[in-house]
Amino acid sequence: MHNLLILVPTEWALFLFVGAGLAMILGNRALAGCLFGAAIALLIMPALLGTLFEALPMWALLVLLASFGFGVLRALSEIAIGKRETGAVIAILVADVIRFTFLAPFKLLAWALRTLTRR
Secondary structure, eight states: OGGGGGGSOGGGHHHHHHHHHHHHHHTOHHHHHHHHHHHHHHHHHHHHHHHHHHHSOHHHHHHHHHHHHHHHHHHHHHHHHOHHHHHHHHHHHHHHHHHHHHHHHHHHHHHHHHHHHHO
């Protein structure tokens, strides 16, 4: 559920501060610290990320967008099927990507040799 913090609008920072205060009154210091830190991050991050995104080239923004999309898919998968099963799915997908990365040059070379020998 900690991934859902990115969906909270900036205007709700006041509610996070109030929640941190209530948690402190009730004696839950850990929750109060988390809520206070989240509220501060919610207020500071737009200014920092705005200048960072303006300075980055387009290809880096596309990589960041893809990683953000995969992070959202992973969070939704953790909600739907659980943390351990999501870890297993991610491990299988990473193994497939690594296998494709190592085999792609050899498949390309085999395709090139096949097309050259047909003539």
